[in-house]
Amino acid sequence: MYQLKEVTKTYTRRGETVTALDHSNLAIADNDFVAIVGPSGSGKTTMLSVLGGMMAPTSGQVILDGQSVYDLSIEERTAVRGEKIGFVFQTFNLIPYLSACENVQVPLLLSGKTPDEQRKRALEMLDRVGLSDRVDHKPNELSQGQQQRVAMARTLANDPQIILADEPTGNLDSETRQQVMEYLTEFHQDGRTIVMVTHDSDSAAYAKRTIRLVDGVALDVKDARAA
Amino acid sequence: MKLRTLIWKELWQRPTTMLTSLLTVTLGVAALVAIQNITVSSERKIAGDMESLGANVLVLPDNVSLQDYYSADMHGQTMPEEYVTRLALARMPGVENLAPKLCVAATVDSIPVTLTGILPRSEFQAKSAWQGLNLIANPVGSDRGCCPTATSVGDGDSESPADLATTRSIQTLGKREVILGADIATQLGTEVGDELNLMGEDFEVLTVLPETGTVDDSRLFAHLHSVQDLSGSGPVINVIEIMACCEDAAGDLIGNLSAELPETRIVTIAQVVETQVAVNGLMSSLSWVFFSILLLVGGASIASVMFANVTERRKEIGTLMALGAGRRFVTQLFLGKATLLGVSGGLIGFLIGTVVAVVLGPQLLGIAVRPMPQLLVIGMITATVVSLLASYFPARKAAGLDPCLVFNDA
Numbered sequence: 001m002y003q004l005k006e007v008t009k010t011y012t013r014r015g016e017t018v019t020a021l022d023h024s025n026l027a028i029a030d031n032d033f034v035a036i037v038g039p040s041g042s043g044k045t046t047m048l049s050v051l052g053g054m055m056a057p058t059s060g061q062v063i064l065d066g067q068s069v070y071d072l073s074i075e076e077r078t079a080v081r082g083e084k085i086g087f088v089f090q091t092f093n094l095i096p097y098l099s100a101c102e103n104v105q106v107p108l109l110l111s112g113k114t115p116d117e118q119r120k121r122a123l124e125m126l127d128r129v130g131l132s133d134r135v136d137h138k139p140n141e142l143s144q145g146q147q148q149r150v151a152m153a154r155t156l157a158n159d160p161q162i163i164l165a166d167e168p169t170g171n172l173d174s175e176t177r178q179q180v181m182e183y184l185t186e187f188h189q190d191g192r193t194i195v196m197v198t199h200d201s202d203s204a205a206y207a208k209r210t211i212r213l214v215d216g217v218a219l220d221v222k223d224a225r226a227a
Numbered sequence: 228m229k230l231r232t233l234i235w236k237e238l239w240q241r242p243t244t245m246l247t248s249l250l251t252v253t254l255g256v257a258a259l260v261a262i263q264n265i266t267v268s269s270e271r272k273i274a275g276d277m278e279s280l281g282a283n284v285l286v287l288p289d290n291v292s293l294q295d296y297y298s299a300d301m302h303g304q305t306m307p308e309e310y311v312t313r314l315a316l317a318r319m320p321g322v323e324n325l326a327p328k329l330c331v332a333a334t335v336d337s338i339p340v341t342l343t344g345i346l347p348r349s350e351f352q353a354k355s356a357w358q359g360l361n362l363i364a365n366p367v368g369s370d371r372g373c374c375p376t377a378t379s380v381g382d383g384d385s386e387s388p389a390d391l392a393t394t395r396s397i398q399t400l401g402k403r404e405v406i407l408g409a410d411i412a413t414q415l416g417t418e419v420g421d422e423l424n425l426m427g428e429d430f431e432v433l434t435v436l437p438e439t440g441t442v443d444d445s446r447l448f449a450h451l452h453s454v455q456d457l458s459g460s461g462p463v464i465n466v467i468e469i470m471a472c473c474e475d476a477a478g479d480l481i482g483n484l485s486a487e488l489p490e491t492r493i494v495t496i497a498q499v500v501e502t503q504v505a506v507n508g509l510m511s512s513l514s515w516v517f518f519s520i521l522l523l524v525g526g527a528s529i530a531s532v533m534f535a536n537v538t539e540r541r542k543e544i545g546t547l548m549a550l551g552a553g554r555r556f557v558t559q560l561f562l563g564k565a566t567l568l569g570v571s572g573g574l575i576g577f578l579i580g581t582v583v584a585v586v587l588g589p590q591l592l593g594i595a596v597r598p599m600p601q602l603l604v605i606g607m608i609t610a611t612v613v614s615l616l617a618s619y620f621p622a623r624k625a626a627g628l629d630p631c632l633v634f635n636d637a
Contacts, residue, residue, distance in 0.1 A: 049631040054549065075553050082551020093546040093633055097240035098233075105228045110551040115228055154550070166634050 002028035002051065002162065002193065004218070007060035009046050020046035021057065022216035030161075033185075033194045035207035037221075042213040044197040045166065051195060052085055052164050053077045064162075082111050086160035088184075088196075090167035092151040094139040100126060100150045101135040107157045125153035129183065145176030152183055163187060165196040169203045181206045230556070234563045241536075248525070248532040249572050252614060255521030256576025256606035257583065260599075262514030264584035268596045270507045285494040286310065286467040286484065305329070305463035308451070310488055311346065314467065317487050321480045324348075324470035329451055331458040333425055335415055341446045342425060344454025344464075347400040397448075405430035406448040409438040414445075425449065426457040522609065526617035529568065533561060533621035540625070541632055548630035557626040565618035569611030576610065577603045 004026040011018045020043040028034055036044050049055035050062055053069045062069045064084070069077060086107075094103045104122035105115075113121070126135055129149040139147050148168065155163055165184065169177040181203055188194045198204050210221040238245050288304040311327045329344040400406070405423055407415070412435040417423060421432045430449060438444055455462060471480050484493045537544070544557055581598045588596035 045631075045634045049634060052549065052630075054630040075555075078548070078551060078553045081549065087549045087633070089546070089633060091542075093542060093549075095233075095543055095546070097236045102228055102232070102236075106547065107550045109228050109230070109233075110547070110556065118228055158551070 001030055001063070001065060002026075002195075003061075003063040004047075004050070005061040005063065007050060007057045007062065009043070009050060009055065009057045009216075019216050021050065021218075023060070024213075024216065024218045026211065026218045028193060028195060030193055031188070031191050033188045033206070033208040034196065035204035035210045036195065036197045036213060036218075037199070037201075037204050037210055038213035043216045044213055046216075047213065047218070048164050048166055048195070048197050052087065053081050082107065082158065084161045086155035086158065086163045088148075088152060088155050088163060088165035088168045090170040092139070092144075092147045092171075094147055094150055094154075096139055099136045099138055100131060100142065100146075100153075103139070103150055104154045104157050107154060111158050121157060122153070125156050126150070128156070129153045143176075144171055145173075145179060148172060148176070148180055149183070152180070152187075156187065160192065162193045162195065165194065165198075167198055168196060169198065169200055177203065230559060230563060234560060234567060237540075237560075238564060238567065241539075244532050244536065245568070248529045249568055249575070251521060251525030251528045252569065252572030252610045253576040253579065255518050255525050256573050256610050257580035258521055259514050259518035260577050260580025260602045260606060261583040261587075262510060262517065263602055264581060264596050264599055265588050265592060265594060266507050266510040266514065267599060268584075268588060268594045269510070269592070271597075272594050284469040284471050284480065284484065286314070286469065286488060287492045287494060288465070289490055289492050291492060303465075305460065305465055306491060308455075308462040308464050310491065311464070311467055313487060314469070314484070317483075319480060319483045319487070321471045322469055324468075326468040326470070327451060327464040328466050328468065329454050329458075329460060329464045331454055331460070333447070335423055335425060335447070338414065340411060341442075342454055342458075343446050343448050344451035345397065345400065345448050346451040347397050400433070400448075400450050401431075402450050402453050403428065403430050404433040404449070406433050407435045408444040408446045408448075409436055410444040411447060423447075428453075428457060518609075522613045525572070525610075526613045529565065529614050529617040530621060533565070533618045534624070537561070537621050537625040537628075541628060544625050544628050545630045545633035548628070549633050554626035557628075558622045561618055561622035561625055562615060565614040565622075566611055569614030570607055572614065573607030573610035574603070577606045580606075 004024050007021050007024045007026075008019065009021040011020060024043075024047070026047075036047060038044050046055065050057050053062070053064075053072075056070045064080070067080075069080065072080065094100075095106065098106070101119065101122045104125050105118040108118040108121055123132070123135060126132055129152055131146060131149055131153065134142060134146060134150075137146075139150070142150065148171075163184070168184065169180050172180060177200070184194055184196065185206055194207070196203070196207060204210050212219045212221045286306075288306045291304045308327060311325055314322070314325055327346050331342050331344070333340050333342040397406075405425065407417060412418075412432075415423070417432055417435075419432050419434055423430045423432060425447070436443065451464070454460075469484070481493055485491075544552075547557065547560075580602070584596045585598065588594045
């Protein structure tokens with residue numbers, strides 16, 4: 001269970017205070033699939049950063065599994081992120097000098113797995129996203145769709161309970177976009193919680209719930225695909 | 228995959244920046260190693276040269292001033308031969324050889340010559356045995372000095388009489404034997420085994436010395452006591468030449484000699500030694516100055532490259548943090564790279580510096596250079612420390628990056 005309680009986040013830029021999140025409340029149940037939509041500057045990325053334990057709110061609390069994330073030390077928060085949260089980025093953020101397999105191994109290295117365990121798990125994940133034949137390719141030798149699939153394999157490597165996706169289809173053509181969304185749906189069906197920031201209404205349609213952010217306030221739009 | 232795999236692969240991702248930062252560190256270590264190698268080898272050579280120069284301390288009668296080192300005994304003033312015994316018995320550290328001399332004018336076949344009386348080392352043995360001091364088993368000086376092996380008065384049987392030209396002393400010399408300098412032998416047309424009449428007595432030519440380029444080439448050398456007897460001078464000498472270790476010649480030895488023989492004048496080539504030592508010291512200091520400057524430049528270069536590297540890799544670092552990398556991991560990523568650069572710079576610098584010294588030493592300075600493995604340790608440790616210090620702030624900057632920058636519009 002993920003909860004935002006009265007979360008406010010303000011920035012000061014050039015002497016002016018900007019409110020990105022304004023006393024936002026949000027409850028995300030386990031195995032939920034939430035799409036966060038809203039215009040540019042509405043606070044979508046801020047919300048994702050706050051949910052990911054990477055940006056402390058100015059006020060309010062973020063509760064994950066009953067624990068206040070920002071009451072933890074930075075190192076403890078980093079550990080929680082490594083264990084429970086996986087990220088999918090719009091620009092994939094693969095490390096350019098590592099092969100597909102090594103990129104998937106990174107979170108496993110960070111969680112202290114041995115090189116053999118890392119390699120075995122990475123190969124399984126790449127197989128799952130249909131890239132068994134590209135394990136030794138560098139990112140620049142892969143198409144954008146393949147790069148996003150490597151990134152998704154990396155997200156799954158530590159078997160996270162929550163996946164936070166930042167515009168996961170923003171850089172993809174329609175065919176690859178559909179493929180990526182089908183993978184996210186599959187991960188959701190595995191029992192994971194998916195929180196996705198998107199501009200794309202077609203992608204948002206894959207989610208169970210859509211949250212619209214308006215002026216830093218989260219509003220539930222609909223219960224998508226209600227059972 | 229391990230942390231070092233990440234470091235290694237990232238280094239080769241940007242080889243140009245890596246080589247740039249490596250270059251200055253490498254040059255710093257190379258300069259140190261090359262100059263230190265040459266300096267140390269130069270010191271060894273000077274030490275060797277000083278040894279081959281022979282006597283490097285002279286004991287003269289008090290009222291004599293030294294004009295020429297090689298004709299220090301040509302002043303006509305004398306002092307008691309007993310001084311030699313006093314010095315031998317004093318067993319001062321650093322004294323390798325004692326060579327007392329008495330010079331008198333003589334003629335051979337109406338050619339005026341300088342006849343120099345010298346005391347073979349076998350005479351010291353006789354004196355020592357007579358005084359029951361067991362000097363046969365002990366060196367003239369002492370093993371407390373710097374000499375690798377103190378010269379023993381009792382061990383010189385294998386020595387050739389011709390060694391007098393370099394060692395300034397001889398093991399045995401008969402009372403009616405004479406040694407000729409190269410020039411006078413040619414002038415007299417005399418060869419080994421010939422008889423020469425000196426002051427009314429016949430002497431057999433024991434050997435002819437090789438050419439030395441000094442006044443010794445025109446001298447005749449006979450037993451000191453024979454020269455004293457024939458010249459009627461009594462038991463006196465003009466000079467005692469002392470072959471001392473270089474370091475001692477510039478150090479305490481002179482004071483010890485003056486204390487032992489206060490009624491004499493002690494002259495040393497300490498100035499020469501000191502000058503040479505000073506030149507070497509200057510070279511050595513300069514090598515450290517070069518080393519420091521180049522390492523400073525190297526450190527600045529590494530710091531600049533590392534800061535640029537952190538800026539270049541912001542997204543990558545943010546991604547790693549989002550994936551679970553803590554500050555410690557990110558710091559290790561950069562300090563690990565710095566360590567690799569420092570160790571490689573030290574190693575390559577040592578190899579380049581050693582090769583430069585070994586190749587150029589003999590060609591430019593006429594010095595045979597022996598590599599100094601201890602400089603490898605110094606070079607590697609210093610280069611690594613500089614590299615780590617230079618990378619500390621960039622690493623902290625990287626570890627302090629905001630992981631939110633991984634997001635699209637962050």
